[in-house]
Amino acid sequence: MTDAKSQLTAHLARVAIRNLLGHPRRTLLTSGAIALGLASLIFLWGFNEGLHRNMLGNFQNAIIGTLQIHRQGFFQQPDLALTIDNPQQISEALERQGITRYSQRLDTFGLAASDHTTQGVMLIGMDPLNEPKVTELESRIGIGRFLQPDESYALILGATTANNLQVRLGDEVIMIGYDRYGAMIAESFTLVGIITSGEMGLDSGMAITSLATLQEMVDLQGQVTTFVIKVDEQRLPGLVTSLNDELTGQQLEIMPWYSMFPVMKEWVTLHNGFLYLFLGIVLFIVLAGELNTLLLSMLDRTREFGILMAIGTSRRQIAFLIVVEAVTIGIIGILLGTLLGSLIILLTGTIGIDLSTLLGSTSRFYVDPLIYPQLKLDHLGITASAILLASILSGIYPAWRASLLQPVEAIRNG
Amino acid sequence: MSEANQSTIIQTRDLHKCYWVGTMPYPALHGIDLQIRSGEFAVLAGRSGSGKSTLLNIIGGLESADRGQAEVLGEDILKMGNSQRSKFRLTNIGFIFQAYNLIRVLSARENVAYVCQLQGKSKQQSLEIANHWLHEVEIGHLGYRRPDQLSGGQQQRVAVARALATEPKIILADEPTANLDSTTGRHLIELMQRLNQTLETTFLISSHDPDVKQAASRLIKLSDGQIVDSWDEIPQPPRSLEATCPLRNRPFTERLRHLFTPRRKARQQNRQRTSRHS
Ligand SMILES: Nc1ncnc2c1ncn2[C@@H]1O[C@H](COP(=O)(O)OP(=O)(O)O)[C@@H](O)[C@H]1O
Ligand SMILES: [Mg+2]
Numbered sequence: 001m002t003d004a005k006s007q008l009t010a011h012l013a014r015v016a017i018r019n020l021l022g023h024p025r026r027t028l029l030t031s032g033a034i035a036l037g038l039a040s041l042i043f044l045w046g047f048n049e050g051l052h053r054n055m056l057g058n059f060q061n062a063i064i065g066t067l068q069i070h071r072q073g074f075f076q077q078p079d080l081a082l083t084i085d086n087p088q089q090i091s092e093a094l095e096r097q098g099i100t101r102y103s104q105r106l107d108t109f110g111l112a113a114s115d116h117t118t119q120g121v122m123l124i125g126m127d128p129l130n131e132p133k134v135t136e137l138e139s140r141i142g143i144g145r146f147l148q149p150d151e152s153y154a155l156i157l158g159a160t161t162a163n164n165l166q167v168r169l170g171d172e173v174i175m176i177g178y179d180r181y182g183a184m185i186a187e188s189f190t191l192v193g194i195i196t197s198g199e200m201g202l203d204s205g206m207a208i209t210s211l212a213t214l215q216e217m218v219d220l221q222g223q224v225t226t227f228v229i230k231v232d233e234q235r236l237p238g239l240v241t242s243l244n245d246e247l248t249g250q251q252l253e254i255m256p257w258y259s260m261f262p263v264m265k266e267w268v269t270l271h272n273g274f275l276y277l278f279l280g281i282v283l284f285i286v287l288a289g290e291l292n293t294l295l296l297s298m299l300d301r302t303r304e305f306g307i308l309m310a311i312g313t314s315r316r317q318i319a320f321l322i323v324v325e326a327v328t329i330g331i332i333g334i335l336l337g338t339l340l341g342s343l344i345i346l347l348t349g350t351i352g353i354d355l356s357t358l359l360g361s362t363s364r365f366y367v368d369p370l371i372y373p374q375l376k377l378d379h380l381g382i383t384a385s386a387i388l389l390a391s392i393l394s395g396i397y398p399a400w401r402a403s404l405l406q407p408v409e410a411i412r413n414g
Numbered sequence: 415m416s417e418a419n420q421s422t423i424i425q426t427r428d429l430h431k432c433y434w435v436g437t438m439p440y441p442a443l444h445g446i447d448l449q450i451r452s453g454e455f456a457v458l459a460g461r462s463g464s465g466k467s468t469l470l471n472i473i474g475g476l477e478s479a480d481r482g483q484a485e486v487l488g489e490d491i492l493k494m495g496n497s498q499r500s501k502f503r504l505t506n507i508g509f510i511f512q513a514y515n516l517i518r519v520l521s522a523r524e525n526v527a528y529v530c531q532l533q534g535k536s537k538q539q540s541l542e543i544a545n546h547w548l549h550e551v552e553i554g555h556l557g558y559r560r561p562d563q564l565s566g567g568q569q570q571r572v573a574v575a576r577a578l579a580t581e582p583k584i585i586l587a588d589e590p591t592a593n594l595d596s597t598t599g600r601h602l603i604e605l606m607q608r609l610n611q612t613l614e615t616t617f618l619i620s621s622h623d624p625d626v627k628q629a630a631s632r633l634i635k636l637s638d639g640q641i642v643d644s645w646d647e648i649p650q651p652p653r654s655l656e657a658t659c660p661l662r663n664r665p666f667t668e669r670l671r672h673l674f675t676p677r678r679k680a681r682q683q684n685r686q687r688t689s690r691h692s
Contacts, residue, residue, distance in 0.1 A: 005534070007534060007535075008531065015520070015528070018520060018524075023519075304517060307517075309476075309500065310474070310511075311504070311528075311529055312580075313500065313504075314496075314497050314500045314501070315496060408477050
């Protein structure tokens with residue numbers, strides 16, 4: 001651009017901005033409406049993010065972890081014949097990836113029996129030392145305690161199961177199962193803890209003892225069926241790829257949470273879908289609102305545009321004036337809205353939003369009633385660009401209309 | 415002003431203009447042959463509706479004509495494209511309208527500076543030029559006021575300053591005193607006259623204000639879209655309506671309507687005829 005040309009552009013932009021300043025009420029109302037829309041978008045998106053994080057976190061932390069490794073086919077059909085051949089190799093691979101939060105398990109089925117009745121359960125042997133690094137099962141035990149190292153034949157049951165069996169802490173529970181050869185075995189356990197999470201999947205059908213105990217019971221000393229790993233969500237896809245590379249040919253399945261429980265992923269996707277729909281609606285409202293303001297303000301400036309054209313302003317320059325107005329309104333709205341939205345999130349993100357009165361029975365979907373909305377830079381970027389785009393679009397139509405004005409008609413009718 | 419250095423600056427030949435309201439043609443100008451020489455203070459007089467504004471707007475390149483030529487500074491303004499015309503207006507013509515001429519949100523000096531900045535001058539320089547011209551029109555002290563803080567006469571002075579700020583050869587003023595009381599109007603005319611003499615800018619002013627006519631170096635009488643020598647003269651009726659209002663110049667939408675209407679009517683009539691027979 002030549003010097004004169006850039007000066008001219010700056011001049012027209014200044015006139016456009018003077019127009020906005022000259023009508024402060026109109027400008028503030030439009031920008032304010034945009035800001036409110038944007039702030040609510042940012043907040044909702046952040047809340048949604050917090051909700052998902054909370055839900056997924058709870059879901060993973062309860063028992064399944066972020067990632068599990070088993071022998072090929074074990075997840076579909078848990079079978080003691082499908083133990084991991086070389087657990088040492090997996091541990092080393094994980095250590096090489098810098099993963100320290102992992103634990104080994106032995107998973108099988110069993111029948112829990114008390115004096116009164118029996119119930120089928122998932123029988124899990126956990127490493128009492130490493131398990132707390134991966135899951136927060138310990139915190140879900142409302143009655144009694146978690147397993148202790150070097151403790152044999154101690155048992156943890158879900159509250160529902162314990163109720164059905166009518167057993168209390170310290171009572172004896174007989175676990176009946178099959179060993180690695182398919183022979184039926186029965187051992188006596190002492191109940192040391194009861195899981196009272198309120199989550200259906202945890203409170204019923206779960207029996208947990210120490211890894212060593214279960215290995216001894218089913219005669220699989222030193223063998224495991226499952227690695228449970230905890231990593232940050234962002235690391236997950238990369239980790240899956242590199243573990244697949246490192247452990248190739250071992251006949252292992254490396255399953256992130258969403259491969260094991262695709263419903264959870266679908267739920268998140270569905271939720272996001274609704275959110276994007278809402279984003280679209282808000283954008284549309286912003287667009288319509290700004291378009292309306294610009295068209296109205298044009299209507300009462302028709303004569304002025306005619307005069308501007310008569311004294312030598314070109315059609316393109318008139319169009320430029322209007323687009324600059326639209327974009328400036330948009331930018332003011334974006335600045336105010338981003339500020340407001342971020343403030344709301346930072347505030348609610350530190351103290352949390354308590355949904356316990358609203359949720360109640362939803363807790364079985366692993367939602368903690370305290371939600372911490374998350375402020376994410378990419379949300380701010382995306383919403384700001386969307387609003388900017390919407391305001392450019394809302395300027396284009398009035399600009400086009402104005403550029404079609406006949407100066408004489410405009411002066412006569414305006 | 416001596417006759418010798420007066421060259422032609424505006425020349426129209428056989429200028430025709432017609433307005434269409436629906437399918438009805440309204441002839442506004444027929445056969446205007448007008449010559450304005452450089453430095454004139456010419457006044458277009460005529461009753462309301464006689465075609466003054468139309469003629470000024472055509473000369474200023476704000477409106478098209480149906481027939482004829484309008485040469486301004488030797489160039490046929492009717493043959494120019496939109497952007498060429500607006501550039502031409504910016505450099506060569508200053509416009510003053512009846513009222514509400516100014517940009518509401520800009521101060522007086524910013525209004526004047528606006529056109530200089532459109533020409534690509536810097537803000538600083540433009541504001542200096544604006545100050546100069548505001549002093550010329552004797553309201554140098556009001557430069558920081560916005561239009562709504564100025565009286566009608568003061569606003570018209572700002573408009574004059576703005577029209578002059580690009581140092582155009584021609585000023586076109588459409589009834590500049592119509593919204594002013596007679597004293598204020600007289601002062602404005604005196605000012606324009608003085609500027610005409612000192613700057614040698616050509617003024618073409620439309621008005622039916624007697625004071626303006628009085629000040630004219632030449633009075634052009636317009637009656638029913640024609641130039642007459644005296645008000646007693648009854649203008650010649652147009653040779654034919656088609657000469658002033660050629661159908662081909664009818665707006666496209668009207669032509670479409672014209673095309674479709676008879677056929678629809680014909681169809682309707684056909685239907686009526688067949689239903690009567692059955
Ligand atoms: N946009 C228009 N549509 C229809 N008729 C018009 C239009 N503009 C002007 N006219 C008609 O053209 C004639 C001349 O109008 P104008 O040039 O405004 O006259 P003046 O300025 O002398 O009052 C009048 O009869 C007027 O009614
Ligand atoms: Mg008029």
